[in-house]
Amino acid sequence: MGTYIVRRFALMLLTLFGISxxxxxxxxxxxxxxxxxxxxxAGMIDVSEKAKLEHELGLDKPIIVxxxxxxxxxxxxxxxxxxxxxxxxxDEIAPRIPxxxxxxxxxxxxxxxxxxxxGVLSAxxxxxxxxxxxxxxxxxxxxxxxxxxxxxxxxVFVSAFGSIPIYTDPPQGFWSALGLYSxxxxxxxxxxxxxxxxxxxxSMLEVLRQDYIRTARAKGAADWMVNYRHAxxxxxxxxxxxxxxxxxxxMGGLIVTExxxxxxxxxxxxxxxxxxxxxxxxxxxxMFIAAVAVAVNFLIDLLYAVLDPRIxxxx
Amino acid sequence: MAILDITPTPTAEVAxxxxxxxxxxxxxxxxxxxxxxAVIMLVFVFAAVFADFITAYDPVATNAAISLLPPxxxxxxxxxxxxxxIYSRIVYGARISLAxxxxxxxxxxxxxxxxxxxxxxxxxWIDLVIQRIVDILQAMPLLVLALVMAASLGPALGNTxxxxxxxxxxxxxxxxxxxxLALREQPFVEAARAVGMSxxxxxxxxxxxxxxxxxxxxATAQLGAAILTEASLSFLxxxxxxxxxxxxxxxxxxxxxxxxxxxxxxxFPGLAISLAVFGxxxxxxxxxxxxxxxxxx
Numbered sequence: 001m002g003t004y005i006v007r008r009f010a011l012m013l014l015t016l017f018g019i020s021x022x023x024x025x026x027x028x029x030x031x032x033x034x035x036x037x038x039x040x041x042a043g044m045i046d047v048s049e050k051a052k053l054e055h056e057l058g059l060d061k062p063i064i065v066x067x068x069x070x071x072x073x074x075x076x077x078x079x080x081x082x083x084x085x086x087x088x089x090x091d092e093i094a095p096r097i098p099x100x101x102x103x104x105x106x107x108x109x110x111x112x113x114x115x116x117x118x119g120v121l122s123a124x125x126x127x128x129x130x131x132x133x134x135x136x137x138x139x140x141x142x143x144x145x146x147x148x149x150x151x152x153x154x155x156v157f158v159s160a161f162g163s164i165p166i167y168t169d170p171p172q173g174f175w176s177a178l179g180l181y182s183x184x185x186x187x188x189x190x191x192x193x194x195x196x197x198x199x200x201x202x203s204m205l206e207v208l209r210q211d212y213i214r215t216a217r218a219k220g221a222a223d224w225m226v227n228y229r230h231a232x233x234x235x236x237x238x239x240x241x242x243x244x245x246x247x248x249x250x251m252g253g254l255i256v257t258e259x260x261x262x263x264x265x266x267x268x269x270x271x272x273x274x275x276x277x278x279x280x281x282x283x284x285x286x287m288f289i290a291a292v293a294v295a296v297n298f299l300i301d302l303l304y305a306v307l308d309p310r311i312x313x314x315x
Numbered sequence: 316m317a318i319l320d321i322t323p324t325p326t327a328e329v330a331x332x333x334x335x336x337x338x339x340x341x342x343x344x345x346x347x348x349x350x351x352x353a354v355i356m357l358v359f360v361f362a363a364v365f366a367d368f369i370t371a372y373d374p375v376a377t378n379a380a381i382s383l384l385p386p387x388x389x390x391x392x393x394x395x396x397x398x399x400x401i402y403s404r405i406v407y408g409a410r411i412s413l414a415x416x417x418x419x420x421x422x423x424x425x426x427x428x429x430x431x432x433x434x435x436x437x438x439x440w441i442d443l444v445i446q447r448i449v450d451i452l453q454a455m456p457l458l459v460l461a462l463v464m465a466a467s468l469g470p471a472l473g474n475t476x477x478x479x480x481x482x483x484x485x486x487x488x489x490x491x492x493x494x495x496l497a498l499r500e501q502p503f504v505e506a507a508r509a510v511g512m513s514x515x516x517x518x519x520x521x522x523x524x525x526x527x528x529x530x531x532x533x534a535t536a537q538l539g540a541a542i543l544t545e546a547s548l549s550f551l552x553x554x555x556x557x558x559x560x561x562x563x564x565x566x567x568x569x570x571x572x573x574x575x576x577x578x579x580x581x582x583f584p585g586l587a588i589s590l591a592v593f594g595x596x597x598x599x600x601x602x603x604x605x606x607x608x609x610x611x612x
Contacts, residue, residue, distance in 0.1 A: 011450070018451035026467040136348075139600070143539065143593035145546050148566060148585030155574045155581060252458030256547050270459070271551050274466045286455070286463060294454050 008301065012294050019290045023283050024067050057083060070283065080280035084273075089280045093266060093288065100258070100265035103188065104250050106181050110189030111196050112243065116236075118193075119200025123235075124227055126205060134197065141194025147256035150187040154260065157183070184261040188253040192246045199242050203235040210234075237308055244300030251289055342605050349601020355594025363409040372400035374407040375558045383577050393579040395565070401579065404560040405587045411561045412591060415476055415554075416542040422480035423541075424534050427487025428523070434488065435495025436518045445488070453485035461544050462553060470556040479544050483537050490533050494526040528606040535599035539592040546588045562588045 036050075054060050058069070073080055079089035122134040171177040207213065208231055216226045251267060258268035266285060273281035343350045362369065372390075378398035386393040392401040434445040452460070460482040468474035498504065499522065507517045548554030549563030557564075565584035573580045 011447075014447060015450045015454050018447060019454060022451060023463060026463055029467045139596050140589065140593055143543075143596050144589045145543055145550070145563070145566075145585065147547065147550050148581075148588065151566065151574060151581045151585065155578055158575055159578075249456045251456040252544075252547065255458055255462070256550060259551065271462065271553075274462060274553065282463070286459060289456065289459055290454050293456060297454075 005302070008298060012298055015294055016287070016291060020071065020283075020287060021067070023286050024070065025063075027279050027283060028063055028066075074284075074287070079284045082273075082281050083278045084276050084281075089284050092281060093269070093285060096264060096266040096269050097288075099263060100254055100267050102177065103181055103185055103254060103258070103263065103265060104247070106178075106185035107189035107192060107250055107253070108243065108247055110186055111192035111246065113193075114189075115193040115196025116200050116232075116239065119197040119239075120204055120227065120232060120235075122197065122201040123204030123208065135201075138194035138197045141190050142198075144191070145256070146188055146191060146253040147260050149190055150184065150257050150260035153183060153187055184257050184263060187260075188250060188257045191253060192243075192250065195246060196239060196243060200235065200239050203238050204231055207231045207235045237304070240307065241300055241304065244296055244303070247296050249293070251293075342601070346601035346604065348597050349604075352594045352597025352599070352601065355590060356598055359409050359413065359591050359594065362406045363413045366406045366410060370400070370403040370406050372403040374399065374403040374560045383573070383580075385577070386579050392583045393577065395577075395580055396573065399560075401565075401583055404565060405562065405583060408560045408562045408565065408584070408587065409591070411472070411555050411559050412542050412545060412588070414472070415479065415545040416538050418476040419479035419483065419541045419545075420534050420538045422476060423483030423537065424487050424530065426480070427484045428491050428526075428530065430484065431488040431491025432495055432518055432523060432526075435492035436499055436514075436522060442492075446492075449485040449488050452482060453489075455482070457482045457540065458544060458547055461548060462551070465548050465553045470553065472555055472559065475545060475548060475554050478548070479541050482544075483541065486537065487530070487533055490529050491526050494529055495522055498522045498525050532599070532603045532606055535595060535602050539595040539599065542588065542592050542595070 051060070058066060061069075070080065077090070079093070081087065082089050082092050085092060118134055118138075122131045125131050171180045213226060213231055216230045221230070254265065254267035255271060257263075258265045259271060262268075266288070270282065270285050270289075272278075273285065343353075376399065378394075380398065381390070381394050382396050382398040384390050384394040384398075386401075390400050390402065392405065394400055395404075430445050430449065434442045434449075461478050464478035464481055465475060468478055495518075504517055504521060507521050508514075512520075545554055545561070546563030546566075549561040550567050552564075552567060554563055555561045562584045566581065
C-alpha cells in the first residue's frame with residue numbers, strides 16, 4: 001500500500017507537469033495576444049508602442065524562458081500579475097475560490113440527497129411505473145444543458161415572484177448565503193444527481209441479485225433491512241467513485257451556471273480571463289482546477305481501499 | 316492466407332441482410348425507449364438535411380420591424396431581437412449541432428482508437444507514454460479543456476470540432492486499450508501470427524473489428540456530450556461563430572435579458588438541445604444493452 005501511494009503520487013506530479021506544458025503551449029498559440037486586443041480596442045496602430053507593451057509584459061521572450069519563469073514563480077507562490085487589472089494574480093483568484101467551493105459543495109450535497117435515495121427506490125421497484133418515470137427524469141437531467149436549466153429557473157422565479165435573489169454583495173451569514181447559492185446549486189446539481197441516481201440504481205440491481213441478499217431474505221429480515229443494511233452499503237462503493245469524479249468535474253456546469261446567475265466565482269472568472277487573453281490568470285486557474293481534479297481522484301482511490309477491505313493495491 | 320480470408324458467398328450475404336433486418340425489428344420491440352431515441356435522432360437528421368425545404372425564412376436575415384414577435388401564425392416560434400425567425404434558426408441550427416457533434420465524435424474516436432490500439436497491442440514504453448498523455452487529457456474537466464482549446468484555435472466551425480474532439484480522446488483510448496489487452500492473448504491472434512501475418516495487419520484486421528461493439532457504445536454516449544459541449548461553448552461565445560445559427564449561441568448571455576419580455580427566446584432553443592441529446596442518450600442506452608451487456612453502468 002505504501003509503495004502504491006508513492007507511485008501514484010509521483011504519477012500525479014507527472015500529470016500536473018504535462019498539463020502545465022499543454023496549457024502553456026496552447027495559450028501561446030492563441031491568435032492575437034493581450035497587446036493586440038488592447039490596441040484594437042483603443043484603435044491605436046503605433047507599432048513601437050505595442051512592442052514596448054509586449055516587452056513590459058515579457059511576451060517577447062523565448063517561450064521556454066516564459067515557461068521557466070512561470071513555473072519557478074509558481075513554486076515560490078508568485079503567480080504573476082493579471083494583465084487586465086494589473087493586480088497580483090493570486091489576489092484575483094484566491095477570494096473567488098470559496099464562492100465556487102460553496103456552490104460546488106451545495107451541488108454535490110444536492111446530488112447525493114436526491115440521487116442516492118431515488119436510485120435505491122428505482123432499483124427496489126424495478127420495472128414499475130415509478131422506475132420508468134425516474135429513469136426518464138434522470139436521463140433528461142443528463143440531456144439538459146446546465147445553463148438552460150439555470151435560465152428556466154430564472155424565468156420561473158421572475159414570473160412567480162417578480163425577481164430572483166441575485167448576487168450583488170457577498171452574503172452575510174449562513175442563511176442568506178444558503179438562500180443565494182441554493183438555486184444555482186440546484187441547477188448544477190440536477191445533472192450530478194441524475195448521474196448518481198442512475199449509478200446507484202444499476203449498482204443496487206447488481207447487489208440485489210447476490211446470494212447473500214437471498215440468504216438475508218430467507219432468514220426473514222425485513223425488506224427495508226435487506227435493502228438498506230445489506231444491499232445499499234455494498235452498492236454505494238462505485239457510487240462513491242462517481243461522486244468523487246463528479247466533484248472534480250462539476251466545473252463544466254459551474255462555468256455556465258456562474259455566468260447565468262452572475263456569481264463572481266473562479267469558474268466564471270476563467271471564461272472572462274480567456275476572453276481577455278489574460279494568460280497569468282488563465283494558466284494559473286487551469287492549473288488550479290487540474291490540481292483539484294487530480295488530487296480528488298487520488299483521494300478517492302485511497303478512500304476506496306479504506307471502504308472496501310477486499311481491495312488491496314498490489315505494489 | 317486463403318484459410319483466413321474466406322470471402323463470403325453471395326447467398327450468405329443475402330441471408331445475413333435478412334437476419335439484420337429481423338434483428339433490428341426484434342431489438343426495436345424489446346427496447347421501446349431506444350426506438351424512441353432513434354426516432355428523435357432521425358427527426359433531427361431530417362431537419363438538418365432538408366432545412367431548405369421545411370423553413371420559410373432565411374435563418375440569418377434580420378428585420379428590425381418584426382423584432383421580438385411572440386409565437387404566432389407567421390412565426391410559429393416567434394422572432395428574436397434582430398427579427399430573425401426562431402423556427403428557421405432552430406432547424407438550421409440542427410445542421411451545426413449535428414456537424415459539430417458527429418464531426419468531433421468521429422475525430423475523437425479515430426484518434427482514441429489509434430492511441431488505444433497502439434497502447435494495448437504494442438505495449439512497452441509506447442503504452443507508458445500514451446497512458447501519460449491520456450492521463451493528462453483526462454485530468455482536465457471536458458469543458459475547461461475544450462474552452463482553452465477553442466480559445467487558442469480561434470473561432471471557426473472546424474476549430475470547434477477539434478476543440479471538442481481532443482478532450483473526448485482519453486475515454487475512447489482507455490476502452491479500446493483494455494479491450495485490446497484482452498484480445499491480444501486470444502488464440503486467433505496467435506493463429507494469425509503463426510501463418511505469418513504482419514503485426515499491423517493483425518492489429519487492424521483481427522483485433523480492431525472485435526473492439527467495434529464497445530466503440531459504438533462509447534461513441535454514441537460521446538455524441539450527446541459533444542452536442543452539449545458545443546452548446547456550452549457557443550453559449551459562452553467561444554464556439555461556432557456568426558453567421559452560423561447555433562442553438563447554444565441563441566441562448567447566449569443576452570438571452571438572460573429577455574427572460575422577462577420574450578421567454579420563447581429561452582425555451583425553444585434549449586428544448587432543441589435537450590431533445591437532441593435526450594434522443595442520443597435513449598438510443599445509446601439501448602445500444603449498450605444490446606451490444607455490450609457488460610458495460611451496463
